[in-house]
Amino acid sequence: MSTPTRLWDISPPVHEGAPVFPGDTPYQQRWAATISPGCPVNVSDIRMSPHVGAHADAPLHYDPTGAAIGAVDLTPFLGPCRVIHAIGCGPLVEWAHIAHAVDALPARVLVRTYERAPIDRWDGALAAYAPATIERLAALGVRLVGIDTASxxxxxxxxLDSHQVIRRLDLRVLENLVLDDVPEGDYELIALPLKLTTADASPVRAVLRAL
Structure with missing residues (x-):
């Protein structure tokens, strides 16, 4: 009997009270129907920003003429990726923080900056990518960058200098990942956005699978 392939769920929980970027619409849910003698099902009504939880930004998020998330190619969101640790790197992920792990990079790179991601609170001091880091990753063939912070x-x-690099180079981005338990190394990424035809982002259920 073969051993099941290990999966790492790298998506934070989404619920009322889940942290959101200040000004974004938080997750809200009410019951539109509940199981009762006259109703056989529970049906919920959900309101939220598409940037709640793990999500993929669309070009429309940072480019007024950019594509909505339902129109982007899915290829960058599925395939080999590398998780690189830059824990406690400070306000920006500089090239020096990830240079130890950039040999023979796959087309997708996820950077871990937290020892433990703050899934229960907003962190205004979040770590972000230095624009030059994204430039250098793209020059090595990277088509998607991800991070365990909200932006x-x-x-x-x-x-939004790093978002503008993403726009100019036509890269894709994943934000709000949870990489706490993921060792540095190579995996298969599966993080497909929904086919939201007019939206600026989409929630994803991001997972990593052992190669």
Whole structure:
């Protein structure tokens, strides 16, 4: 009997009270129908920002003429990836923080910055990518970058320099991952966005599978 392939669930829990970027719509749920003598099912009504929890940004998020998430190619969100640890790196993930693990990179890179991700609170001091780091990753063939914080840019940024690098180079991004229990190394990433035809982002159920 073969051993089952190990999966790492790298998505934070989504529920009322889950942290959101200040100003975003938090997760809210009510019951539109409940099981009763006259109703055979429970049906919920959910309202939330598509940036709650693990999510994929669409070009539309940072480019007024960019594609909605339902129109982007799914290829970057599925395939070999590398998890690189830059725990406690400070406000920006600089090249020096990840240079130890960039040989023969796959097309997807996820960076862990937290020892334990703050899944129960907003962290305004989150670590983000330095724009130059994304530039250098792209030059090595990376097509998707991910991070275990709420944004690839600092929380107070108004210029979104790293998002603009993503726009210019046509890369894809995953944010709000939970990499606490994932050893540094190579995996298969599965993090498909929903086919939301007019949305600026989509929740994903991001998992890693052992190669």
């Amino acid at each position: 690839i840019d600092p929380a107070d940024s108004k210029t």
